[in-house]
Amino acid sequence: MRQVAALPYKTDDSGAVSVLLITSRDTRRWVLPKGNPIRGLASHEAAAHEAFEEAGVSGIACPTPLGQYAYWKRRRNGQIKRATVALFPLAVTEQAEEWPEQDERDTQWFDLAGAAAAVDEPDLSRLIGGFRAPRRPTGRRERLLSWARRQGENLPMLRWFQALMPKQGRFFDQFEDHAATLVAGADALARLLQGGPDIALHVKEIYDREHQADDITRDVLQDVRRILITPFDRTAITGLIAAMDDAIDQMNGTAKAITLFELSDFEPQMRDMSGIIVEAARVTSEVMPLLRSIGDNATRILELTARLVQLEGHADEIHDAGLKALYKAAEGDARPMAFIVGREIYSHLERVVDRFEDVANEVQGLVLDHA
Template sequence: MGLKSLIVPQDKIFFELFEEQAATVCTAAELLIDIFSDYTNIEEKYRKMKEIEHQGDAIAHKAYDELNRTFITPFEPEEISRLVTALDDVIDYIDDGARMLLIYEVKKTDQFMIEFAKCLRQAADEIKTGISGLRTLKDMETIKGCCIEINRLENVADEILSNAIRNLFKSNDPVEIIKLKDIYEHLEIATDKCEDVSDVFSAILIRHT
């Protein structure tokens, strides 16, 4: 057991890891906005995104390891596992959205991609706020507000997807339609994963109220 484990109570370590994951989600979403808004040096930017994704994986693995060897946990082990998985999924789908630009050799991004990225960045901020509130659960209304806002943003993303696909089918290029539709759908799933995080928040609130 390391020095930090001796100093920091084991149940508190989870909150640190949650907060690290939430910060990583915010960093990934911010980079996605940059990639879509300034579509230059894409390979270099994607290398940064992949580094962020690896950081997210490392935090998730550490959380699972802590869960496997810790008897005292702040929430039910299943809740912790669901939260860690949901946060990791958000990062993974953001990474996928950026990676597909390279796979499909996309020549330029569009306003719909930027809208998705901004939506994800807002959801990431709500996730970060909600995670901070889990430490004490004293301000449950703030966490509830985060859940409501994340759900609203997921609905916004659904609307963005509808508009993007509607616009896409005005094209006569079937290959381009397939490529962009896949990217749009991946970005929308990323917002679904944010909603999964809010679902865990809601479950924790129900159990602790």
């Protein structure tokens, strides 16, 4: 028996992730919105449909499953059957005031650790707990150095100590700040491809984030030239920040093309690719803090970069299917310009995902060199 489930999540300003759980109708235990595949809907669309029916949330569903888990389902005739559930991340953008099963279930937002502990299925608990690993706490030495730097700014007698400390720049902070612009830009891009009256606002958001990312990239390149001691090889630092910056540049390029051609309606495959971009940005933002201690986090980093590569491969499949459907529709309607314009948007979206794969390759190189 195969089913689909949504992992509804939201991220606050501090970067903390919350997951929405619901109670089952019979046992009242905490579960995720799930159900059987729905004829005519892709698996991630069916999962998103269940999320609204059971929890009243809607958002951006990633077409690439996060993984799968199994549980024993008791059917109405009393039989117990093993069900395998594909789990799809759903970045929540709206929560309705009313929904079909509102009176049948309770809903509650949990942090990742709380959600992982609340569910019964071990594999599901592992998937939730690993959705975004918490940042490793800094060691005693790092806390001491950080304290001394802060005090050195205020106490002249400690400035000599600050002057003796190795100058390694702010590269880790800059990587994390840039990843935050990718998350915001990807969210705006996905909302843009939903259409509606706020297209101009989403385009401006992407534009602003791209300029913010440019400022961070410029700071990184300046620091690479002037800092004596860097945490990684200088070419690795510039390669990583360049790949990240290319991703937000391509998002901005997509927004510019949409504005140029005055588009307001978008193909389902375009929206699916934007869902993959949202997930790729989330994964990238999880990777960046782990670079502070590559040796300790090597296994998790490689898992996450493998996820980025998986997302890029699935995006290629969606791109090809969407392009073929667009060609068939344009051929039948004798509208060659519709195909040309649509191909341009697909090309931009594909390049966005390709740049995230470049980020994965750069990070994997760091792991090979330093772990």
